[in-house]
Amino acid sequence: MRGFFKYHFNKIREINQKYAKPRAKMTKGVGLALLMLRIYLIILIGILIFKFITVLKG
Amino acid sequence: MQEQIKAKVLAGGARRSGIGLIPSLYYHYRRIVKWLAIFLAISGPGIIVMVADNDAGGITTYAVTGARFGYGLIWFLILLGPVAYYIQEMTVRLGAVTKRGHAEAIFESFGIFWGWFSLFDLILINWLTLVTEFIGMTAALSIFHIPPFITVIVVSVVMSIMVLQGRYWTWEKIALLFCGVNLIYIPCAFIVHPSVSGVMRGALIPGFPGGFNNDIFFFLMANIGTTIAPWMIFFQQSAVVDKGMDEKDIPFGKVDTFIGAMFTVLLAAFVIIVTGTVLKGVPIESADQASRALIGVHKYLGTFLAIGLFDAGFLGAICISLASSWAFGEIFGWAHSLNNKIKEATWFYGSYFIAVITAGIVVLIPGAPLVLITLFVQVIAVTLLPAALIFLILLLNDGELMGEYKNNRFQNTISVMIVLGIIILSTLYAVSALFPNIFK
Numbered sequence A: 001m002r003g004f005f006k007y008h009f010n011k012i013r014e015i016n017q018k019y020a021k022p023r024a025k026m027t028k029g030v031g032l033a034l035l036m037l038r039i040y041l042i043i044l045i046g047i048l049i050f051k052f053i054t055v056l057k058g
Numbered sequence B: 001m002q003e004q005i006k007a008k009v010l011a012g013g014a015r016r017s018g019i020g021l022i023p024s025l026y027y028h029y030r031r032i033v034k035w036l037a038i039f040l041a042i043s044g045p046g047i048i049v050m051v052a053d054n055d056a057g058g059i060t061t062y063a064v065t066g067a068r069f070g071y072g073l074i075w076f077l078i079l080l081g082p083v084a085y086y087i088q089e090m091t092v093r094l095g096a097v098t099k100r101g102h103a104e105a106i107f108e109s110f111g112i113f114w115g116w117f118s119l120f121d122l123i124l125i126n127w128l129t130l131v132t133e134f135i136g137m138t139a140a141l142s143i144f145h146i147p148p149f150i151t152v153i154v155v156s157v158v159m160s161i162m163v164l165q166g167r168y169w170t171w172e173k174i175a176l177l178f179c180g181v182n183l184i185y186i187p188c189a190f191i192v193h194p195s196v197s198g199v200m201r202g203a204l205i206p207g208f209p210g211g212f213n214n215d216i217f218f219f220l221m222a223n224i225g226t227t228i229a230p231w232m233i234f235f236q237q238s239a240v241v242d243k244g245m246d247e248k249d250i251p252f253g254k255v256d257t258f259i260g261a262m263f264t265v266l267l268a269a270f271v272i273i274v275t276g277t278v279l280k281g282v283p284i285e286s287a288d289q290a291s292r293a294l295i296g297v298h299k300y301l302g303t304f305l306a307i308g309l310f311d312a313g314f315l316g317a318i319c320i321s322l323a324s325s326w327a328f329g330e331i332f333g334w335a336h337s338l339n340n341k342i343k344e345a346t347w348f349y350g351s352y353f354i355a356v357i358t359a360g361i362v363v364l365i366p367g368a369p370l371v372l373i374t375l376f377v378q379v380i381a382v383t384l385l386p387a388a389l390i391f392l393i394l395l396l397n398d399g400e401l402m403g404e405y406k407n408n409r410f411q412n413t414i415s416v417m418i419v420l421g422i423i424i425l426s427t428l429y430a431v432s433a434l435f436p437n438i439f440k
Helices: A002-018 A028-057 B002-016 B021-042 B045-053 B056-069 B074-098 B102-142 B148-164 B168-191 B196-204 B214-227 B230-243 B247-278 B287-295 B301-332 B346-364 B370-396 B399-405 B409-434
Strands: none
Touching: A002 B102, A002 B301, A028 B370, A028 B409, B021 B247, B045 B074, B045 B168, B045 B230, B045 B247, B045 B301, B056 B102, B056 B214, B056 B247, B056 B287, B056 B301, B074 B102, B074 B196, B074 B214, B074 B230, B074 B247, B074 B370, B074 B399, B074 B409, B102 B148, B102 B230, B102 B287, B102 B301, B102 B346, B102 B370, B148 B168, B148 B301, B148 B346, B168 B230, B168 B247, B168 B301, B196 B247, B214 B409, B230 B301, B230 B370, B247 B287, B247 B301, B287 B301, B301 B346, B370 B399, B370 B409
8 A cells, every 4th residue: 555655656756757847838828728728717716615614514 | 515525524634644544443432432341440539439428327318408408409409410520530630640649638738737737637437427328328227127237237347347358449349339320310200200300490490499499499509518538539539549540541530530420410410300200299308208208199109218218328338438547547647558468467457347347336326416416427527528629729839849730720610719718618518507597
């Protein structure tokens, strides 16, 4: 079991190192698209949390 | 006159090239046969992903849409065909050029934050969707008095055999066979003797039965939600890579995807024709409920619909579980091809079995919140769908990555409009699923 977790933690570290530098050029268009996506996801997660709290209170 | 001109042109062409008319025609015939032979060898991922798109949830949506609005929304489904084609065609180009799946392409181009986000979201959504496919399959076979545990066991065994035979090609041909079973909806539509003029009107004249209201808006959103799902993007790109498609195969891949898109629309329309003819105005909520109602109408009708629902769930299940395993394999660097034996790709097949078995077990748990899971899928899907679509467009605009296959201005205009439309409508659909009274 310990070996299993150790192997996977090492693997995740390896993946993080391998993809640490994004290959895509951060042009204005790409930056804007990613920013909009971040904002969209934050709003959506906010709605989900609100719903979760409402269900708990109800 | 036209025939004479054509004959003269052909004869002239043959004279100029120094060969006779018959050898020239034979040459064209051989060319067409060769093209068809190559196409048959390359086709598969597009047809499979599109037909599997009509999964258990999709068939339920179409059956309820038909019962609610008759033939009135067939035109909308026809519009969704090109939408699905435009999105999926981009995955063919991306996979054939980069030789990477969508998950790996996101990691490589946008870094670890977006990479891990996409991977975990995909695994979660796919697993939940897999549960809904099992719900659909068990419900369909319960019409034939087959207990859910038998369905789950048999389906899991068949799904395992399909991947364990060790060849992508064989898996694909079996999957295409199951796609063929989906054609069962066509005889169903002929059995019910629909009004041909009514169907033509519903297919060709856009309109909203009873006017545009919140109810119809919800159904439009639901139909969009079933047409484009995140797993489809990941699945087709990985399938293109696993099949070994190259840049030169892109035109065949596009035709494959186009035929698949036409099939998915056609089959959805036939489901609507069946329920729109026989069950219009009957308050049904699911496809298995529709099947039960139709058994009383005609000896074979309900049976065919139930077989179709089972097949839809099965196709969805085999594609969704593979999409997850491919994504895992790409990122973790495991061997991740269906051409690998189980010893060579233990983790790839292991993750596949874990997904299938756990999803099957959830359906068998007494009192499991299956309705909540179905609702949750709709909501969680919109956290990944916009991201997957935006990454797709950004990747297709990367000149260094795509070279001559990058999107041109026309393709960008169309795909950006489609993606924005899908994001807005699928988000509204998720919000209306969370807050049912918000648009009322």
